[in-house]
Amino acid sequence: MRTLITNVVVHTMTSEPFKGEVLIEDGVIRETGYKVKNRETIDETIDGKRGLLMPGFIDAHSHIGLNPDGQGYEYDDTNEYSDPVTSNVRSLDGFSPSDISIPEAAKGGVMVYCVLTGSANPVGGLSFIAKYSKKKNVKEMLIREDNGLKMATGENPKRVYSEQKKMPVTRMGTAAVIRKFFFDAKNYIEKKKKAEKEGKPFTEHDSKMEAAVMVLNKQIPARVHCHRAEDILTAIRIKKEFDIDMVIEHCTEYIKVKDEIKEAGIPILLGPIMSSRSKVELRDMTFNSYRVALEEGILFGCMSDHPVFPSEVLRLQAGMACNYGADEAGMLKSLTIMPAKILGIDDEYGSIEEGKKANLCLWNGHPFDARSKTIWNSVDGFLEE
């Protein structure tokens, strides 16, 4: 199946936008250019009506499908708050493809999401990456499972566990719970090694510890929810102590610790900023964070934390950042190629380049303009008016 998209402005995200064409073959981008050369046996031609062709946006921190909108307690599977450490749970196992937000997000151009567990637990659970599909079958959507381990600092674990009168009730406690988790994992590794050395079968499999081992071995990053400067610094301290890969989620007080973040080389996912200051730790929230992150040249993504801020309008949050001086092209990258890099899927997603997946949206105007909409995407085809 070969499809030619003509009459579009192609926003590749890795080079300057150009007027031209894109050729897709079996779901993969084959060629891009002013006039594609490979014009034989084209099965379908799509007239882009001078629209803007962009990669599907990537929302690298979302609870879509895990906390389905408007469904209440019965469908909310975000936080397994039965224990402060639940690295043995996976967001994939709580995901519902029937969430009405999934087609809505696609309308807003969001075609890829990383679905994380919530922030009630210092160690929350494993996340996965999905792409938009019309089929209500998670198998069709899955890009990568167990791609990161969610952790949380700050207010939320304190609030949840002080109600339960369990550790942590302070930031000190949260740090201690996380450090203990990794020390326990090191003990677990030793135990396994010992069994192997003695030639005995290992009979104490522990899925909590297996997740920790993946982080310690740098197979997956720790995805640490931090709003406040002190929480970000604690996360960096833990990263250094255990030599692990890390992504800072939310990073609300980014500007206060921008030098430390740059020095530590940690990517961040900024957002949601377009929401209320619903708790104390959000007091110093500001759209300026995006501009500063672009000026500093760090790797970051603009994220929704859906349903806290709806994924469908993620693009408007990026647009608002431009109101605060952020560069427009830079903000587009924060919705595409940069989160793709953070998630480690930039070999297939995040830009319009030959060889990458044809995960595309066609816009009738710039996505940062609230009046614009997607008129076509690579999953649904042309959308009804």
Added chain:
Amino acid sequence: MSMLIKNATIHPVTSKEFVGDLLIDNGKIVDCSHKIYAEAEESIDATGLHCYPGMIEEHCHIGIHGEKTNQVSDNDTNEWSDPITAQVRALDGVKPFDPGFKEAIGTGVTTLNIYPGSANPMGGIGVTLKNDLTVTYEKRIIKEESGFKMAMGENPKRAHSENGKKIITRMATVEKIRSAFRKALDYDKKEEKPYDMQCEAILKVLKGELQAHVHAHQADDIMTALRIFDEFGIKPSFEHTTEGHLIADELAKRDIKCAVGPLFTARYKMEINRRTLKTPGILEKAGVKDITLITDHPVIPINNLPIEAAMACKNGLSKEEALRSITINPAINLGLDDRIGSLDIDKDADIILTERELLDPTHRILYTFVNGKIAYSMKEEGLII
């Protein structure tokens, strides 16, 4: 950078005051004598002014208490989820942008030791910070594990009778401490031991690598602590020591370090009913060495530190010891007297310049230097407190 302070009344604290010059180079005091002829990049004519070492607060909760908002969500002082939380660190709970730090620098306090609170018989590990607000939090840390906080008396009873009824009486507080020490000793004896953060922290105390600082107000609580520590062959330091004057001879005979204060609070709980401003003077006369005064900020604000010394002096403490009690004595108490606490050559250039003598409550801080840099200038910033 070098700086010459000229013609000040210099109070080295470790020796008699004199009129002379002080030379700072590369963050250290390189000379301090009647007349210095060396050239410096900058100089201050301090004629008529007084020059002291920066004050040291040995016991406060600045940053960990969360004064900026004063919300429960920002208070990280007490990890009250369990009576024994030896593994938590104040380091991970401090909010580096809390307003108390600025208040402290305007008061002339250049080093702050921050402890966890007193809800738990074993509360966690303290941290010592240089109060240099121009550098990042991590660079302010001069002792990552500065002391092991323990608590006797009313607070553990109150906290843990409410939370899960783990402690109802002083007897149970002692039992918790004794079992925690025993458990750590057993852990140490094990041939194969998976790393246990809590036991490791307690073992440092038992092996004399980390000093225990015991919150105790009443004389009976002090004596109880001495009895338990005798059992394990180690020596405690005391915090608050409110009824120290009732057992001054015992404390002197055993050469115990005592931090006294806060000296002016309401008698808001039973155990401070016999609080008196005479305690420091009585301890001195009995022969207790290195008496330290503390504010326990925010229990009373940090700007009371020199006023406490003045009031203790008025009530019987010698002038020399009053000055020492907020400078070199806390340095000795924290094991940092090789680096800070007096105006001696090769020490860190943590210095204050005042209009009048420090023990005069109208002294007014004109400059605070931390590591040889001006950290506060009244001329530039106005009065902070």
